[in-house]
Each structure stands twice: as C-alpha cells, then as structure tokens.
Amino acid sequence: MDVLESIRKRRFHRSFTAAPVDDASLARLVWAAGRAPMGGNELVRRIVVVTDPAIMRTVRQVTPSFLANAPAVIVICTDLERAEASMGVQGRDVLSLIDAGAAAENVALAAVALGLAACFVRSSNDVALREVLDLPQQVRPDVLIAIGHPSPAPSAPMKNPPAVVYRDAFGKVWNPPVPAPLVAEGTVPKDGTAEGLEAFVSALYLVASARDCLDEPLIYGPFRMIEGVSRMLESSGGDRFLSEMKAAIDREKYNVMADRGSFARWLDDLLRDFAAEARRRNATAPVSAAASVDGRGR
Secondary structure, eight states: OOHHHHHHHOOBOOOBOSOOOOHHHHHHHHHHHHTSOOGGGOOOEEEEEEOOHHHHHHHHHHOTTOOOOOSEEEEEEEEHHHHHHHHHHHIIIIIHHHHHHHHHHHHHHHHHHTTOEEEEEEOSOHHHHHHHHTOOTTEEEEEEEEEEOBOSSOOOOOOOOOOOOBSSSTTOBOOOOOOOOOOOTTOOOSSSOHHHHHHHHHHHHHHHHHHHGGGSSOSHHHHHHHHHHHHHGGGOTTOHHHHHHHHHHHHHHHHHHTOHHHHHHHHHHHHHHHHHHHHHHHHHSOOOTTSOTTSSOO
C-alpha cells in the first residue's frame, strides 16, 4: 500500500476483536517503529511489546487514558540517561518525545498497511507503568500503542479539521506560490561586501549555537562561542549592524557569564536582533534558487 494511502486511511480505533495479533505482524510493526528518526542517530529508544492477557489487563488498570480493549500494546520508551549523555537536557526532555511520536506514527501507518488497527495514548502514570513492565528508573514510557484487529462495527471516524497553515511567517495564510523575481548570480546585499555577508551568516550560526549549548552541563561552551563571534567580527567589513553587535557582545559577555539565567536571556535578546536583521536582509536581497539556507550554496 502506498504511504499516502495509509495516511489517508489511518484512524484511531478503540474497539478491537479478541483475535490475537500474530508475531510476524508485531515484528513488522516493531521494525516500522525502529525506522523512525532518532536525534543524533543515537539509540535511545526502547520498545516493549506486551501480549500477555494478565499484563494487558494490568496496563489498562494503571493507565486510565488507555481505553482500548486491544489484545496487544507496543510501548515506545526512552533511555533518559543515554538521551541526556548524547543530546543534553534538550535531547532528554524534548527531542526524545518528538522521536517517540515519530515512531508511534510509523507504527500506526504500518498497521493500516497490514490490515490492523491502532490507537496510541500518552503514558499517564509512569510510576505504575514502570512497576508493571519492570522498566528501569532511567527508562521513561512515552507512548502506548494499542494494536489489534478492528471491530467489524467500529465507531465512525472523527473527521480531521483542516490544517491551519501559514507561509514564511505566522499569520500569513498559505496562498498558491507566485513566481519570485529572479536575482542575478553574484548579487550582494547592500549591507556590506560579500565578505561581510559571509561574516554575518557565520555570526548568526554561532550565536544560535551558543544558545542551544546552554542545555549542556557547562556554561563555558556558550561563552567560548560568543568570544569566537567577537573575534570574528573584528573584521566585519564596515557592516554597521555587525559592528554594533560586536560592541554589545564585548560590553556584556563577562557580566552575564556568572549567572546562567541572565546569560540565557541575553543570548535570546542577541539572537532576536540577529534574526530580525536576517529577515530584513533576506527580504531586500533574496538569494538565488540554487543557494541553500546557510547562504553558502551547501
């Protein structure tokens, strides 16, 4: 079955027959979950397959949101220690949940192709579920996916409301694309030289990276990156904005380093200034279609 057809047919089922799901089908669903992306390509995902009727009954009892009478459940989990070690706090608390959702959707789409039914919910009681499934303390249950054969008389599927989609900025409702005017190769924005543009793009990257690194244990990494920005901007090619940013960085970088919260707020302000300037420059001098988002054609 074509993946787009699976997406069209996918729906949540909460009523299943009592027929068990064969191991071959479960294995294919687990394979589909494993094909979902993982941040940093690190193996932090853990998958628990449950078919034992007594354990299934207990899972339903300790998980009030698990309403389905499915004969099997696939539990997508995250090894929190490994996630934090490889991707930092953001990886543990945010990226791993995105990855778990991607794995759950892969299972849901594969279930359609296999003629099975699925429904997934968020674990609402981690402590109890850890006890029932013997999960180690560092393993967090993220998504429970009920798996089974659909009831011959399922409830009517809920109609998905149309997506609210904007183009390029929030509030700009999507419209059919309009051909943009072409820009000649080698065109340079009015602000500074080609070298100045290169410095601007690099500075923006380093400031954004410094903010992301705050989720790591030491604050020195972000500070060194900001210091690198300052040194790079010593030759800013006469670009007024970059000269102003260098002065602001040199004025504040030591003052905010001692306090993590102040450093984060200062980097947020700095990043907003760079983002606003990037938007202004890109609006007045769009890059050619052949160039990528980093401005270097990569």
